[in-house]
Amino acid sequence: MSDIFKKIGETITETGKSIGETLSGTSKTVSEKTKQVSNAAKLNGRIVAAEHSISENYGILGKYYYDTFKDAPAEEVAETVYAITASFDSIDEMKEQLLTIKGLVKCKACGAECPMEDDFCGKCGAKLEKPEPPVEEPAEEAAEEESEEIEIVVVEDEAPAEDSAEE
Numbered sequence: 001m002s003d004i005f006k007k008i009g010e011t012i013t014e015t016g017k018s019i020g021e022t023l024s025g026t027s028k029t030v031s032e033k034t035k036q037v038s039n040a041a042k043l044n045g046r047i048v049a050a051e052h053s054i055s056e057n058y059g060i061l062g063k064y065y066y067d068t069f070k071d072a073p074a075e076e077v078a079e080t081v082y083a084i085t086a087s088f089d090s091i092d093e094m095k096e097q098l099l100t101i102k103g104l105v106k107c108k109a110c111g112a113e114c115p116m117e118d119d120f121c122g123k124c125g126a127k128l129e130k131p132e133p134p135v136e137e138p139a140e141e142a143a144e145e146e147s148e149e150i151e152i153v154v155v156e157d158e159a160p161a162e163d164s165a166e167e
């Protein structure tokens, strides 16, 4: 038992010594540590800035590639190119919807935003093409569209059943 207490006592003493050494060592290098921390922060900041620069240049490169090859992209990046095109198309659609909500229509010839009730552009005189879908669709028409979609699904389900019947 006494051996155990001795050992515990020795361990406590050694621990106390090492803590003391660590503390004095720490106080000596406080200014060095502060320098290291601030250098690390600077380096981290420069890494983030460099990564940001890479992203920006990737963007420029990507835009160049898209503008040049959007109609015939390489197979490896075709999906990404077409995704960008789809986003552009949906933006155009949504902008047109916004104009419709505001009671305006965009002239296809000059880009001027003209009142929906006008037949010709007030700026260039071109005939205005009105968007076909009205702002508020009757509820009945919407219901019919939904049931048509369901019918298509049923037809698709019947096709494999006929194949298996033939076998």
Ligand SMILES: [Zn+2]
Pocket: 107, 108, 109, 110, 111, 112, 121, 122, 123, 124, 125, 126
């Ligand atoms: Zn116009």
